[in-house]
Amino acid sequence: MIPIPSSDFPRVIIVGGGFAGVKLVKKLKNLPVQIVLFDRNNYHTFQPLLYQVATAGLEPDSIADPLRKQLEPVKNFFFRMAEVHTIDSENNKIFTEIGELDYDYLVIATGSRTNFFGNVSIMQHAFPLKQIPQALDLRSHILQNFEAATITEDLMEKKSRMNIVIVGGGPTGVEVAGALGELKKTILPKDYPELDFEKMSIILLEGSPRLLGGMSEVSSERAMKYLEKFHVQVYLNTLVEDYDGHGAKLSNGEEINTHTLIWAAGVKGNYPEGLSPSSLERDRILVDECNRVKGYDNIFAAGDIASMKSEEYQRGHPMLAPVAIQQGNHLAKNFKRLLKGEELKPFTYLDKGSMATVGRNKAVVDLPGNARLGGFMAWGIWMFVHLISIIGFRNKLVVFLNWVWNYFTYDKGTRLIIRKFVPKRLRMQQKELEVTK
């Protein structure tokens, strides 16, 4: 049994200190409950800016915040750093790598993980972008390739090391492609004057007929135009069929030599084992309109992992940070009602719009009511929204100063190769592979 002091209050175990889990803990702070939060990391990750860590724009520490620090003012709160493996719903217990623990209520807020759609070869060689270590791996890998390109005489090899393919034309793919285009235009030629950057290709692949499928057509077209300005080649209606670490085979028959393929083509739910198969669908957990897991009275799920179907969201809500935050908030209010013996109230998502940035002065924003913004104004909104959403004042300040510095100096200061450990990346992906078998 994991040592947690006994309490007269009911115990709420929350698995996952992401957007949903953190919001829930903060909002439960004055209720008569004992809260135990589990996360496999001791920090919260601000995933929307992972791509800036991968492209040398931000230090990793500025998009992460220690969970203990953030949540320490909460009364009756305990944090344990551990991965939760299994739920035993009959006995109200969870099993983790550090032991087991009983719960009165359980909340699963474990987010999502990269979906390679069963393509083993791509999973083994592509770079996902879901966690800080992965962003750091990618940054080092790209820079190591430029170092290697300077010493090879083989022109094919040189080009292959410089080329980068990004798979997935959603917000993450577009943002990574734009940031890499900016690096190619303003920074890399200064760092590597002996390389011919005319020979470097940045290619963004999207399987559907347009970029940013979740946004308006106006924004898709704008994003396309902005990417062209950064010399990113966009292939629409094109899938990657195979990748062996050196060459990508595309569905249009083309083969591209590249040592770097970034996978931004999909995520799927990520949950501990033990729930009944009837409460799962398409790798997410089915919940009712009050976030209660289908078939269970005292288990809830919130955020990316929860599939709450409604007439408006027939496949559940989009996997976005505002959905997770709003569900965490709402669930706390429902816990208050539950403890008072009142009826729970259904969740309604307030969609405040969607956005993506492509680079300096270039972003697209879709606001409710058909307002479509682009260019500098959208870029300003994008920066403001991200700055206020980052957790922790220090992080907000560091990110803001970095952005100001980068804007005026045309520099990205974290071009450091500090972890040459591709084998570890392969091990991580191997682990994912075992899980999906």
Ligand SMILES: Cc1cc2nc3c(=O)[nH]c(=O)nc-3n(C[C@H](O)[C@H](O)[C@H](O)COP(=O)(O)OP(=O)(O)OC[C@H]3O[C@@H](n4cnc5c(N)ncnc54)[C@H](O)[C@@H]3O)c2cc1C
């Ligand atoms: C690269 C990238 C860019 C994105 N950009 C945007 C954007 O611009 N705007 C936007 O709205 N959304 C964006 N998203 C999506 C957004 O980040 C997610 O919707 C949001 O993080 C979901 O919050 P969550 O609380 O459900 O899960 P998460 O924030 O993913 O948190 C889950 C937590 O659970 C922990 N965990 C998982 N499994 C276990 C386990 N078994 N045991 C213990 N702990 C566990 C994890 O360590 C993690 O801390 C982006 C995502 C990515 C990957």
